[in-house]
Amino acid sequence: MTFSYSASSAAPAEVPAPSAATRWWRGRAADPAWARAALVVLLLGTAVLYLWDLSESGWANAFYSAAAQAGSRSWEAFFYGSSDAGNSITVDKPPASLWVMALSVRLFGLSSWSLLVPEALMGVGAVWLLHGSVRRVAGAPAGLLAGLALAVTPVAALMFRFDNPDALLVLLMTGAAVAVLRAVEAAATSAQTRWLLLAGVLVGLGFLTKQLQVFLVLPAFGLTYLLLGRPDLGxxxxxxxxxxxxxxxxxxxxxxxxxxxxxxxxPYIGGSQDDSFLGLTFGYNGVGRLTGQETGSVGTTVGPGGAGHWGDTGLLRLLGTTFGGQVTWLVPAALVLGAVALWLLRRSARTSPLRAALVLWGTWLLTTWLVFSYMSGIFHPYYTVALAPAIAALVGLGAAVVWRARASWLGTAALAAATGLTAAWAFVLLTRSSDYYPLLKWLVLAVGLLAALGFVLLRAVPVLPRLARTAGLSVVGAAVVASLAAPTAYAVDTAGNPHTGSLPSAGPAVSGGLGAGMAGPGGFGRTGHGGWSGSSHGGQHGGQMGGQPGQLGGQLGGQGQQWQAVPPVQGRQWQAGPRGGGSGAGAGAGPQQFPGTAGGFGGLGAAGGTGGFGGAAGGGGLLSASRPSAALVQLLEQDAGRYRWVAAAIGSQNAAGYQLATQDPVMPVGGFNGTDPSPTLAQFQRYVADGDIHYFIASATVGGFQGGSGTAERDSAQVRDWVESHFTSQDVDGTTVYDLTAPSATGAASA
Known part of the structure; x- marks a missing residue:
């Protein structure tokens, strides 16, 4: 039996021409009457989810917020993506995502809303694009299911409420995919070329958003059009x-x-060791991400077997505790439905737009999955948002095709298997968050298994015609609820809690989140970064610092998390952050690349608090921004207009907190990790001699885990040591500050 599928039905012979308003509301004539209203509800619901209490996350990732603030004050900083309006150094990414936020800040002033609302609207746009593309080839129900699946993916709810570049990246990649599929569908050569050119432009803008990561979708785009496009091969x-x-x-x-x-x-190109954007592209943000050899990184190089600070690699990596709950909820349904749908369409025309869509989104999913699974370098859980559009599209497309074939045992088996496996996988993922509504996992499993059984019974047991439609809709409804209830709950939990710092993670805390399946830097608490992977709503912070371990323990402030499985980092001395309320320390005689450094690993409880590496009182660190007191802000703002930088501080997150509080430029010595060779000691001394910098704010953090070019971390240390030996310190609410315009007696004599 040959199977064919068409989303469209024949139109009546004569239809009165509707008004413009009617056409807008009604949508395509081939769509059901409810389709446009359902789309409006979907987009409004997505907007509510992504915008609700958005300001609770404050500056979110202060590293990017400070750069957006700088871009709103200086067009040079805007163009380059500088961390500060003094243009000392750029962020370690291209500036496209910063351009959007900086323009918003210019228009509406600096606030959490002006920074984060554009990200939320990008999420709504991505859902709209995906819905339209799937609906176009598979029908309105399929488009609605795909859009809903994307909207409630937990990591999507996280990143479309955050200021990392990933929100714009996902929007651009989704738009480019839609353009490629329109090129496949177009009949005229000129239209095909225009759509492909648009796809190329969008991918190019994606490169200016997050460099080589956008290229992960190119195999899907090229393969789809090369194999399934309408023109001849040449x-x-x-x-x-x-x-x-x-x-x-x-x-x-x-x-x-x-x-x-x-x-x-x-400005210096942040993240590079040679002040070259191409070096950054193919080094720290390129090949280094694959091999783990990332000079200047926050993690060490990979060890035996490919394991490093970012976890063991392997095909099942993304199903582990650290990554599974971010994006994989619907992977069983996507794989089963997508594969069976491709089989059912095997005899369709080569240029079938529906089959092209399945090939494109399927190749996107498989390519990105494989790269994420085996890359040995820096890999954060929120990177998995790049998988969300492909998973959602395959679910919508596959469900439409397989539902059409439900009268066959293959269609029935696929629907039952997709529903049952998805519910079972949701049960596994929910079990990892044992304190999060324990009853939910049992309800999801029960409803999913009943729906799977219902598909079988619909095929095996004759049903009266007048009851068949009702029975079918009931089973479908149960299957959708069982598949989407758990990720929706995680997405709502994500939207209901603040996320700050460099390493946010979606959903409630999971048992053994970091360390059980991954041995690297984490900080995946419910409220954002502030420590290592959380496992439950406790407040007991424990763990070992690996190798020759020291112990880190203490009680976090507020309703903190239980943190465990801290990765093997030796030779550092750690202490609790200023408001984490913790105590306990540990040090080890680690290798030379981990020199003992008075640090500060602060926790961030659900009720507030700050922390991060290098958490001196009031200070920030490697992954969390500083929170200066009112007195310190007042000091920095004195005569601020006379200086190019009101202060300098080691590390971009550290500097970002002071910059956002004062809205004046603060130089991040050493860039994000403190490992960039910018500025050198000689350059810093020249800035001080020229009267460009007013204050130096001390921090215990000097550099990240892994050294820079061999001199970078030493440069940061030399700057700090030179300041300490030539200028007199003063204590401002627990923060050590040096006035660089007033040398000490010893410093003046030596000068």
Whole structure:
């Protein structure tokens, strides 16, 4: 039996021309009458989820918030993506996502809302694009299911409420995928080329958002059009080359400017060890992410077997405790429904838009999954948001095709298997959050298994025609509820809790989240970063610092988390952050790349508090921003207009808190990790001699875990040591501050 599927039905012979308002509300004539209303509800619901109490996360990732603030004050900082309006150094990413936030801050002033609302609207836009693309080839119900699946993916609810570049990246990748599929569908050569050029431009903008990560979707785009496009093969190749040229132009103009401008006439390229954007692209943010050899990283190089601070690699990596609850809820349904749908469409025309959609989203999912599974470098749980559109699209597309074949045993088996496996996997994921509504996992499992049985009974047991529709809708409804209830609960939990710092994670705390399946830096508490992976609503912070372990313990303030499985980092001395309320320390005689450093590993409880590496009183650290007191802010603001930088501090997060509090430039010595060779001691001394910097704010943090170019971490230490030996310190609410315009007697004599 040959199976064919069409989302459209024949239109009546004569239909009165509707008004413009009617056409807008009604949508396509082929869609059900409820389709447009359902889309409006979907988008409004998504907007509510992503915008609700958005300001609770404050500056979110202060590293990017400070750069957006700088871009709102200086067009040079805007163009380069500088961390500060003094243009000392850029962030370690291209600036496209900062451009959006900086423009919003220019228009509406600096606030949590002006920074984060654009991210939320990007999420609504991504849901709208995905819905429209799936609906176009598979029908309105499929589009609605795909859009809903994306909207309630927990990591999507996290990143579309956060200021990392991933929100814009996902929007651009989704838009590019839609453009490629429209090119497959288009009949005219000119239309095909225009859509492919648009896809190339969007991918180029994605490169200016997060560099090489956007290229993970290129195999899906190229394969889909090369195999399934309408023109002859030669023309398809030429069109894809033209799209590649559009990609190069849309990204290359900015890269060319940055590379051609002399280093002394622009800010230092943050994250690089050679002040080169191309070096950053192919090093720290490129090959280093795959191999783990990331000079200047926050983690060590990989060890035997590929294990490092970012966990063991392998095909099942993303199903582990650290990553599973972020995005994998619907993976069973996506794989089963997508594979069976492709089989059912095996005899369709080569250029079938529906099959092209399945190939594109399926290849996107498999390619990105494999890269994420085996990359040995920096890999944070929120990176998995790049999988969300592909998973959601496959669920919608596959469900539509397989439902059409439900009269066959293959269709029945696929629907039952997808529902049952998804419910069972949700049960596993919910079990990892044992304190989070324990009854939910049993309800999801029960409803899912009953729905799976219902699909079988619909096929095996004759039903009166007048009851068949009701029975079918009931089973489908139960299957949708069983599949989406758990991720929706996690998404709501994510939206209901603040997330701050560099390493946010979606959903409630999970048992053994970091360390049980991953041995690297984490900080995945419910309220954002402030410590290592949380396991329950406790308040007891324990763990071992691996290797020759020291002990880190203490009671976190507020309703903290139980933290465990701290990764093997030796040779550091740790202490609790200023408001985490913890105590306990540990040190080990680690290797030379981990010199003992008075640190500060602060916890962040659900009720508030700050922390992070290097958490001196009031100070920030490697992964959490500083929170200066009113007295310190007042001191920094004195005569601020006379200085290029009101202060300097080691590390971008540390500097970001002071900059956001004062809205004046603060130089981040050493960039994000404190390991960038910017500025050198000689450069810093010249800035001080020229009267460009007013204060230096001391921090216990000097550099990240892994050394920079060999001198970078030493540069940061030399700057700190030089300041300490030449200027007199003063204590401001527990923070040590040096006035760089007033040398000490010893410093003046030596000068």
């Amino acid at each position: 023309r398809r190749v030429v069109q894809l080359l033209a799209a590649g040229a559009a990609l190069v132009v849309s990204a290359g103009w900015w890269v060319a400017v940055v590379e051609l401008v002399p280093a002394g006439s622009r």
